[in-house]
Amino acid sequence: MTPxxxxxxxxxxxxxxxxxxxxxxxxxxxxAALNALADAGLKATDIDGxxxxxxxxxxxxxxxxxxxxxxxxxAVGGCSFMLHVRHAAAAIAEGLCTTVLITxxxxxRSRVGAGGFGRSPSSLMGQFEMxxxxxxxxTMFTIxxxxxxxxxxxxxxxxxxxxxxxxxxxxxxPRASFKDPITIADxxxxxxxxxxxxxxxxxxxxxxxxxxxxxxADRARDFPQKPVYILGTGESVETPMVSQMEDxxxxxAFRVSGRKAFAEAGVTHADVDHLMxxxxxxxxxLYGLEDLGFCQPGEAAAFxxxxxxxxxxxxxxxxxxxxxxxxxxxxxxxxxxxxxxxQMRGIAPAQIPGAKISVCHGVGGMFAASGTIIFTxxx
Amino acid sequence: MDRALPxxxxxxxxxxxxxxxHELRLQRCIACRDSYFPPRPFCPKxxxxxxxxxxxxxxxxxxxxVINHRPRPDMGTEPHSIAVVELAEGPRMMTNIVGCPQTPxxxxxxxxxxxxxxxxxxxxxxxxxxxxAPAR
Numbered sequence: 028m029t030p031x032x033x034x035x036x037x038x039x040x041x042x043x044x045x046x047x048x049x050x051x052x053x054x055x056x057x058x059a060a061l062n063a064l065a066d067a068g069l070k071a072t073d074i075d076g077x078x079x080x081x082x083x084x085x086x087x088x089x090x091x092x093x094x095x096x097x098x099x100x101x102a103v104g105g106c107s108f109m110l111h112v113r114h115a116a117a118a119i120a121e122g123l124c125t126t127v128l129i130t131x132x133x134x135x136r137s138r139v140g141a142g143g144f145g146r147s148p149s150s151l152m153g154q155f156e157m158x159x160x161x162x163x164x165x166t167m168f169t170i171x172x173x174x175x176x177x178x179x180x181x182x183x184x185x186x187x188x189x190x191x192x193x194x195x196x197x198x199x200x201p202r203a204s205f206k207d208p209i210t211i212a213d214x215x216x217x218x219x220x221x222x223x224x225x226x227x228x229x230x231x232x233x234x235x236x237x238x239x240x241x242x243x244a245d246r247a248r249d250f251p252q253k254p255v256y257i258l259g260t261g262e263s264v265e266t267p268m269v270s271q272m273e274d275x276x277x278x279x280a281f282r283v284s285g286r287k288a289f290a291e292a293g294v295t296h297a298d299v300d301h302l303m304x305x306x307x308x309x310x311x312x313l314y315g316l317e318d319l320g321f322c323q324p325g326e327a328a329a330f331x332x333x334x335x336x337x338x339x340x341x342x343x344x345x346x347x348x349x350x351x352x353x354x355x356x357x358x359x360x361x362x363x364x365x366x367x368x369x370q371m372r373g374i375a376p377a378q379i380p381g382a383k384i385s386v387c388h389g390v391g392g393m394f395a396a397s398g399t400i401i402f403t404x405x406x
Numbered sequence: 407m408d409r410a411l412p413x414x415x416x417x418x419x420x421x422x423x424x425x426x427x428h429e430l431r432l433q434r435c436i437a438c439r440d441s442y443f444p445p446r447p448f449c450p451k452x453x454x455x456x457x458x459x460x461x462x463x464x465x466x467x468x469x470x471x472v473i474n475h476r477p478r479p480d481m482g483t484e485p486h487s488i489a490v491v492e493l494a495e496g497p498r499m500m501t502n503i504v505g506c507p508q509t510p511x512x513x514x515x516x517x518x519x520x521x522x523x524x525x526x527x528x529x530x531x532x533x534x535x536x537x538x539a540p541a542r
Contacts, residue, residue, distance in 0.1 A: 147413070154412035154422075155444045156500045158531050160481040160488050166474050170490055170500075174470035177515050222473035222485075222510060270490045270500035271444070275470055 037067025037240030051140030055132025076124030080107035104391025109398025132236030197348025259292025505535035
């Protein structure tokens, strides 16, 4: 894909967010899709490419009445939607389709029409991780962290600081689930989930969805919204088992994905005005700042502590409040993308004045996968 | 609630048979001599199918862990460790640390450990406990 040759022309979240007990998973996909279509001034019949995760692209196309010439069901966890954006950009550039709809919907809290989390006991995870008591992300994603803290000289307070700063951003966002200010003491005093992780270092569990519509940049001017151009993209995968990460102090998938995206975009870190780092847990922004190259290893905690990522800081991070305070339905990547698009359109609740370049970085599984999209609002 | 036990596959059967015999079996590449885990019938580094199974020393160090405080009836009623250990032969594996208090004070990164086995019906799991003599 040539930088700026593909644009986001439609973007929306579900009408409601948080607790939505009266809508099923596929209903959340459809609600987000209809909102994004309205945002772009399109009908479902205008769409000829579909991508989604959680449900199959076949279900999505059929439910909405779309006859696609391109479909992508890449499902690598919460960053699947970053990979969809990347794949869709390549597909449009190649002429496989012209107008792509990417959807996410998840009944993470209410579990309406949602599947289970079951993994086969004969899978590698089923044989070599599940027997030791891991159940869900709070006992898996957190496993590398004590090693990371020791290697970097970071502390529990450094993890807590991430949650505190993100709550400051959430306070500016009317749609955020949690808006009340918190302190490091509040975070460290919240219930223990899996040492060293307390409840306020873990993401929310909510219902919601989001959708994006992409097309060629030369068509984007005909759409009602300010186009948001794709400048660079990256993706990678590492391991389905967190215990088998190459190095517990750095994510290979983050590094590979980030490097690809920056190389394609042809921008430097100093050019970046806004950054989203998928934060299922409080350690992820620290890994992200280091692995994407915004901080040297060992400097990320001080970078957050010195308020560079906070409101008023030089590198605003997770300006919607993040998975820790805004919302987290299970596959949060779509909401990070939505916030990057809002910032580039200039309509975010906590808008960064004059922001021109936004980096949106996602994680899938437990450091299993990664996707990075770099956006700009300059044609 | 029963413990989430593994279902061995043809590629992993030797590992679980080894646990039942109280032997921690690893694989290594005959060409590049690299030990690896989890089991597979080829070397993940060089791709060679010429690999051998051998008994590991059972010695390890504590690489990282969490102490789960969420309810897991199959794991007992008290908070329990979920750990990754680094085996003396190089590979890392997930396990539980047993035979010591499940506290940050008792569970210190890089502490020497040794394998111990616990049976759950037809399956025996490799667990680790603090080493009796300090490892060199």
